[in-house]
Amino acid sequence: VLVSIISSPPQNYPLYIRSVPTENELKFHYTVHTSLDVVDEKISAMGKALVDQRELYLGLLYPTEDYKVYGYVTNSKVKFVMVVDSSNTALRDNEIRSMFRKLHNSYTDIMCNPFYNPGDRIHSRAFDNMVNSMMMQVC
Amino acid sequence: MEGLTLSEAEQRYYCDLFSYCDTESTKKVASNGRVLELFRAAQLPNDVVMQIMELCGATRLGYFGRSQFYIALKLVAVAQSGLPLRVESLNTVKDLPLPRFVVSKNEQESRHTALYSSDADNPASYSGVIPPPPGRIQVKKGSVSHDAVQQRTSTDQQESTSPVVSPQQSPPTSPHTWRKHSRHPSGGNNERPLAGPGPFWAPFSEAQPGSSTSSDPIWSGHSPPPHQENWVSFADTPPTSALLAMHPASVQDQTTVRTVASATTTNEIRRQSSSYDDPWKITDEQRQYYVNQFKTIQPDLNGFIPGSAAKEFFTKSKLPILELSHIWELSDFDKDGALTLDEFCAAFHLVVARKNGYDLPEKLPESLMPKLIDLEDSTVIPVISEVGEQTGEVGYSSSPAEAPPSKSPSMPSLNQTWPELNQSSEWETFSERSSSSQTLTQFDSNIAPADPDTAIVHPVPIRMTPSKIHMQEMELKRTGSDHANPTSPLLVKPPDLPEENKMSSSVKFTAGNTVTDGYSSSDSYASDPEQIGSTVTRQRSHSGTSPDNTAPPPPPPRPHPSHSRSSSLDMNRSFSVTPGQQQAGVVAYPPAVPPRPQPSQGAGPHVHRPVDAEGLIAHTSTSPQQIPEQPNFADFSQFEAFAVSGVNKEEEDEIETHSEVLQVEKPSDSASSLRVAKADGRVEDKAPANVPTSAGKGTTPLAPPPKPIRRRLKSEDELRPEAEEHTQKTGVIAAVLASQPSIPRSVGKDKKAIQASIRRNKETNTVLARLNSELQQQLKDVLEERISLEVQLEQLRPFSHL
Numbered sequence: 001v002l003v004s005i006i007s008s009p010p011q012n013y014p015l016y017i018r019s020v021p022t023e024n025e026l027k028f029h030y031t032v033h034t035s036l037d038v039v040d041e042k043i044s045a046m047g048k049a050l051v052d053q054r055e056l057y058l059g060l061l062y063p064t065e066d067y068k069v070y071g072y073v074t075n076s077k078v079k080f081v082m083v084v085d086s087s088n089t090a091l092r093d094n095e096i097r098s099m100f101r102k103l104h105n106s107y108t109d110i111m112c113n114p115f116y117n118p119g120d121r122i123h124s125r126a127f128d129n130m131v132n133s134m135m136m137q138v139c
Numbered sequence: 140m141e142g143l144t145l146s147e148a149e150q151r152y153y154c155d156l157f158s159y160c161d162t163e164s165t166k167k168v169a170s171n172g173r174v175l176e177l178f179r180a181a182q183l184p185n186d187v188v189m190q191i192m193e194l195c196g197a198t199r200l201g202y203f204g205r206s207q208f209y210i211a212l213k214l215v216a217v218a219q220s221g222l223p224l225r226v227e228s229l230n231t232v233k234d235l236p237l238p239r240f241v242v243s244k245n246e247q248e249s250r251h252t253a254l255y256s257s258d259a260d261n262p263a264s265y266s267g268v269i270p271p272p273p274g275r276i277q278v279k280k281g282s283v284s285h286d287a288v289q290q291r292t293s294t295d296q297q298e299s300t301s302p303v304v305s306p307q308q309s310p311p312t313s314p315h316t317w318r319k320h321s322r323h324p325s326g327g328n329n330e331r332p333l334a335g336p337g338p339f340w341a342p343f344s345e346a347q348p349g350s351s352t353s354s355d356p357i358w359s360g361h362s363p364p365p366h367q368e369n370w371v372s373f374a375d376t377p378p379t380s381a382l383l384a385m386h387p388a389s390v391q392d393q394t395t396v397r398t399v400a401s402a403t404t405t406n407e408i409r410r411q412s413s414s415y416d417d418p419w420k421i422t423d424e425q426r427q428y429y430v431n432q433f434k435t436i437q438p439d440l441n442g443f444i445p446g447s448a449a450k451e452f453f454t455k456s457k458l459p460i461l462e463l464s465h466i467w468e469l470s471d472f473d474k475d476g477a478l479t480l481d482e483f484c485a486a487f488h489l490v491v492a493r494k495n496g497y498d499l500p501e502k503l504p505e506s507l508m509p510k511l512i513d514l515e516d517s518t519v520i521p522v523i524s525e526v527g528e529q530t531g532e533v534g535y536s537s538s539p540a541e542a543p544p545s546k547s548p549s550m551p552s553l554n555q556t557w558p559e560l561n562q563s564s565e566w567e568t569f570s571e572r573s574s575s576s577q578t579l580t581q582f583d584s585n586i587a588p589a590d591p592d593t594a595i596v597h598p599v600p601i602r603m604t605p606s607k608i609h610m611q612e613m614e615l616k617r618t619g620s621d622h623a624n625p626t627s628p629l630l631v632k633p634p635d636l637p638e639e640n641k642m643s644s645s646v647k648f649t650a651g652n653t654v655t656d657g658y659s660s661s662d663s664y665a666s667d668p669e670q671i672g673s674t675v676t677r678q679r680s681h682s683g684t685s686p687d688n689t690a691p692p693p694p695p696p697r698p699h700p701s702h703s704r705s706s707s708l709d710m711n712r713s714f715s716v717t718p719g720q721q722q723a724g725v726v727a728y729p730p731a732v733p734p735r736p737q738p739s740q741g742a743g744p745h746v747h748r749p750v751d752a753e754g755l756i757a758h759t760s761t762s763p764q765q766i767p768e769q770p771n772f773a774d775f776s777q778f779e780a781f782a783v784s785g786v787n788k789e790e791e792d793e794i795e796t797h798s799e800v801l802q803v804e805k806p807s808d809s810a811s812s813l814r815v816a817k818a819d820g821r822v823e824d825k826a827p828a829n830v831p832t833s834a835g836k837g838t839t840p841l842a843p844p845p846k847p848i849r850r851r852l853k854s855e856d857e858l859r860p861e862a863e864e865h866t867q868k869t870g871v872i873a874a875v876l877a878s879q880p881s882i883p884r885s886v887g888k889d890k891k892a893i894q895a896s897i898r899r900n901k902e903t904n905t906v907l908a909r910l911n912s913e914l915q916q917q918l919k920d921v922l923e924e925r926i927s928l929e930v931q932l933e934q935l936r937p938f939s940h941l
Contacts, residue, residue, distance in 0.1 A: 042937045058937065112476035114446030115464035123461055125501065126468045 001084050001135045002028040005107065007119060008077040012036060015078075016122040020135040031069060032081045039071045039079050072100040080104070084138060099134055106130045153209045160208065181215045191215060419504035421488050429484040443477035449486070456490050462499065466490055469503045481508075 002019035006012055019028050042058050058071035064086075072080040080103050082096065106127050110116055113124070160177060178188045195210035217223075421429070430440070436452060437444045444452075446467075453463050470486035471478060478486060485507035493499055 109468075109474045112446065112471065112474050113464055113467045114450035114476065115460050115467055123464070124468055125465055129501070 001138050002032070002082070003103065003131055003135060004028075004032045004081045004083075005103070005122065006032070006036065006079040006081060008079075009040075011119075012079075015120070016127070016131075018128070018131050018135070019083075020132075020138075028083055031064075031067070031083055035069045035071065035081050035083075036079065038069075039073060039081070042071065043073055043077075070096050070100070072104070074104060074107070078107070080107075095138075099138070102130065102134060149213070153212045156212060157205055157208045178211070178215065181219060183215065183218050187218050191218065419488070419492075419500075420506040421484060425488065425491070426484060429487045430480065432487065433480050433483045440480055443475075443479055444483055446476040446478075449478050449483070453486065453490055456494060458490060458493055462493055463490075465499055466493065469499065470507070472503070472508065 001021075002017065002025075004017040005015045007015045014029075014032065017025075017029060017032065019025050039058060058073060060068055060070055067083050067085050070082045070084070072082075074080075080100055082099065084096075110122055110124050110127055111118065116122075116124070156177065178191070181188070183191075191211050191214040194214055195207040432452075433440065433444065436448050449467070450463075453466070454460075456463075458466075466486055466489045470482045470489060472482055472485075485503065488507060489499060
């Protein structure tokens with residue numbers, strides 16, 4: 001399971017990447033990178049759609065043989081991408097949504113921190129803890 | 140081992156040392172670790188140390204019991220004084236100075252001596268960092284020196300009351316403290332008490348910057364948060380320069396001064412922190428200082444410090460941004476980007492701690508929780524409500540109680556120390572102050588907020604049967620009156636109304652019911668849509684027009700009750716279809732059905748001519764016009780040919796008023812039927828009254844709702860007063876009508892009654908059929924809408940084919 005937060009365009013660099021099984025992390029990085037295209041595609045597809053919470057959740061971006069990629073975009077075009085194992089069939093859509101919601105909450109908390117400059121990599125310990133606990137729940 | 144006699148001072152000293160070395164509280168000290176360090180600090184040659192150990196019997200035992208330890212210490216003293224180590228020297232040597240241990244012990248000893256000898260010529264100078272003593276509970280057993288110190292400390296303290304903040308001195312101090320604390324284990328000493336380090340601290344604190352680092356390991360066990368002596372130094376706190384003055388002095392002071400000062404502080408610390416449990420507690424001076432600093436930024440103690448200002452302020456502490464960020468995360472309890480007084484104090488305290496080398500906790504310590512800054516209260520009370528009650532016994536200012544109520548509900552669930560504080564329920568109530576991300580999730584559930592305002596909106600005009608329109612009108616009136624009342628049941632209903640309207644079920648009078656309730660008093664029609672039938676029944680019974688007055692057949696659920704003016708036409712139509720008294724009865728019910736206007740009137744007289752019901756029936760089917768016309772009516776008023784005519788007129792009037800909107804297909808018929816119906820029973824009496832009233836109704840531009848008329852028809856009692864009301868309302872026409880003679884009508888009552896009822900039923904049937912068709916149409920429309928919406932949804936849905 002991997003969670004990553006990608007900054008807003010045009011930079012689109014990762015603000016935060018954390019995966020639980022720490023091996024093969026590079027592969028996950030690559031996956032996240034490729035998923036950005038799909039995210040952009042989805043964003044542009046619903047151009048005029050009203051932006052509410054449901055719209056923020058992009059859902060399953062695409063599945064591969066090993067894992068599934070879910071996306072979520074905030075109003076400021078900061079993207080959250082989550083990669084989970086396909087073997088994890090117990091994960092329902094609602095759970096993914098709630099995970100994204102928690103991520104979003106934590107992200108806004110980080111934003112509230114005046115010492116955090118938007119665009120910096122996220123080093124918050126509290127955020128790390130939250131993400132770790134969330135990923136532990138999933139695995 | 141020979142008995143060991145120790146002086147009182149020695150006793151205490153040794154006891155303290157033993158406690159220090161007895162890290163595991165097992166009353167015996169292993170011959171390693173601190174003991175070794177201690178002995179090493181005694182600056183004795185190793186062989187001497189070995190000898191001492193042998194002598195005291197530790198080597199035999201393998202550990203230092205208390206007695207062995209004391210003996211060892213005494214021997215150290217002996218050795219240090221240059222006397223040969225002899226067992227017998229333990230008791231023989233008199234006036235042996237206390238063993239001196241380098242660094243700490245030395246100064247401790249010197250402090251002791253200083254206490255005894257020198258007077259406290261100490262400026263109230265706080266030493267530098269005074270690390271808390273190693274988990275020492277027996278601190279109180281401190282030697283007499285403590286007492287003596289205390290006397291001085293009181294005076295000292297008066298001089299140095301406020302926490303020492305030495306911005307300028309921070310650089311020298313920090314490295315000083317840093318070095319000391321660098322070896323300190325992090326985190327885990329939070330439980331160590333702040334208090335009572337005792338004399339041991341003083342020496343440690345005095346450890347000169349250049350002092351041997353050996354002392355550090357000795358005290359490595361302590362790393363509780365700093366005491367009030369550890370003041371964070373911010374570069375821009377000139378007001379504290381006075382305090383700063385103390386700082387450099389303390390740094391360079393001689394041991395005596397420092398010892399006293401440190402003892403002062405330690406005593407102070409000990410005094411203040413009554414419980415040893417929470418090293419993160421904020422002392423009085425600290426708190427006062429924090430409050431003062433808060434005031435410099437935000438004069439209002441109940442206000443907030445915005446994030447940017449706080450960032451500036453804390454950046455001056457020269458801590459790395461990462462740590463400041465972490466401190467912020469810890470202290471901004473409600474995650475709103477601003478600091479209240481409590482949060483600010485917590486943050487400040489954490490900064491102070493960090494500056495003095497203590498690692499930041501992962502979670503906010505309990506004592507720093509915004510609402511629990513209370514020395515006595517070491518237990519966290521997970522109450523998110525307003526904190527007003529948490530006033531520290533230590534006499535904190537009232538600011539701790541401030542706990543922003545609006546912020547409290549937004550306790551972030553991220554704060555792991557407060558899992559139970561997840562107030563989802565509380566947070567549901569919108570907190571205008573808090574901009575926490577909690578709101579983000581909460582909106583999920585409010586996607587379709589039940590906006591009462593929208594609900595109160597004027598019901599969607601639907602092409603409805605008269606009854607529905609009338610219902611809407613009634614509801615409008617009701618909503619208007621109840622708009623201010625959020626709890627009005629009507630408001631609860633309104634959300635249903637638009638949808639219902641959309642559903643266009645005229646039968647869905649749920650909202651209308653509430654509205655009609657308002658009218659229920661006067662209207663017998665105050666029923667649910669489902670009960671329309673019964674209502675109609677009631678009305679019919681009320682109308683009492685039927686001669687039989689037996690329980691009239693429960694009429695089909697009728698929209699009639701809610702006839703609006705617009706519905707009057709329908710009613711007219713329906714009335715015109717069903718001739719005779721049936722219509723009369725029916726017409727009576729439909730509130731909005733005004734008596735059939737002139738066309739009916741025109742036909743009316745023709746119809747009325749034949750007194751019998753058949754004639755009426757025939758005419759009802761023929762009369763087409765619907766619009767009531769006053770002049771016709773007026774013409775009719777002239778008609779005195781038949782008693783029935785009078786009745787007819789009456790009926791016409793009523794029909795007109797009732798069913799203005801209705802198609803005037805059967806105006807005359809309805810009128811006649813009305814009249815016939817009226818002829819039966821009580822209508823007679825009401826005829827004259829009704830006539831004028833109905834006439835008046837006819838003349839009035841449909842302004843008076845059909846209801847009054849309908850009500851009039853309902854029951855004698857109802858109608859009579861209503862008729863009277865109508866009579867009052869009517870004007871000229873009433874006068875005109877009054878000219879009409881009362882008409883006796885008692886012709887063929889039975890037959891007419893039956894026919895009237897038949898007509899009524901037929902009319903009702905047609906009305907209902909029409910209603911049904913309209914509903915079907917509306918249903919089709921709605922289905923179409925739904926289909927179109929679904930199509931749209933499909934189009935808008937992002938690619939989910941995967």
